Amino acid sequence: RKEVEQDPGPFNVPEGATVAFNCTYSNSASQSFFWYRQDCRKEPKLLMSVYSSGNEDGRFTAQLNRASQYISLLIRDSKLSDSATYLCVVNKGGGADGLTFGKGTHLIIQP
Amino acid sequence: DAGVIQSPRHEVTEMGQEVTLRCKPISGHDYLFWYRQTMMRGLELLIYFNNNVPIDDSGMPEDRFSAKMPNASFSTLKIQPSEPRDSAVYFCASSFSHQPQHFGDGTRLSIL
Numbered sequence: 336r337k338e339v340e341q342d343p344g345p346f347n348v349p350e351g352a353t354v355a356f357n358c359t360y361s362n363s364a365s366q367s368f369f370w371y372r373q374d375c376r377k378e379p380k381l382l383m384s385v386y387s388s389g390n391e392d393g394r395f396t397a398q399l400n401r402a403s404q405y406i407s408l409l410i411r412d413s414k415l416s417d418s419a420t421y422l423c424v425v426n427k428g429g430g431a432d433g434l435t436f437g438k439g440t441h442l443i444i445q446p
Numbered sequence: 447d448a449g450v451i452q453s454p455r456h457e458v459t460e461m462g463q464e465v466t467l468r469c470k471p472i473s474g475h476d477y478l479f480w481y482r483q484t485m486m487r488g489l490e491l492l493i494y495f496n497n498n499v500p501i502d503d504s505g506m507p508e509d510r511f512s513a514k515m516p517n518a519s520f521s522t523l524k525i526q527p528s529e530p531r532d533s534a535v536y537f538c539a540s541s542f543s544h545q546p547q548h549f550g551d552g553t554r555l556s557i558l
Binding site for chain 1: 479489552
């Protein structure tokens with residue numbers, strides 16, 4: 336099983352729609368979880384951290400399910416500017432500081 | 447505030463040549479990470495430093511790769527000799543303690 340697994344997409348979604356991605360991780364020792372966003376030919380940028388109780392930042396909601404080892408990202412009222420690749424990221428756990436990145440889910444918002 | 451600064455932005459060189467990538471982390475950050483990104487393998491952690499000390503280099507592909515951090519404001523990643531399969535985008539990232547990482551713009555490396 337891959338350490339962090341995501342559906343690569345692409346997800347083609349009309350503007351204004353709600354879209355959700357899931358991500359699964361294999362290391363039960365992982366303690367920190369993030370969603371990063373990467374635009375074409377740009378560096379990854381932190382979108383939001385993911386907390387056990389779930390958290391929201393504007394139109395974005397992140398959820399963590401430790402029992403099933405998956406993380407989700409929900410985007411409401413999608414905008415054209417949300418088109419990007421969304422990377423699911425978990426720390427390596429066990430006191431290690433490195434991060435493991437999923438290969439990303441490609442999202443295309445269509446007008 | 448200045449972010450993570452990488453140089454060069456682009457590098458094209460012939461196989462067998464030595465390649466040196468440079469990174470200046472955000473001032474005050476105590477962690478520095480080197481990543482490589484390809485279409486096939488995605489973003490992979492190569493090595494990271496804490497307070498200038500290499501902590502985990504298990505991601506370094508082979509002996510041709512080496513990384514140093516002589517001080518808190520500078521790190522290098524060297525490939526010698528370079529091979530076409532080393533072609534990728536190399537990112538440097540830094541963080542303070544266990545806060546989220548901030549990435550540089552990356553170096554696009556092409557080995558002919």
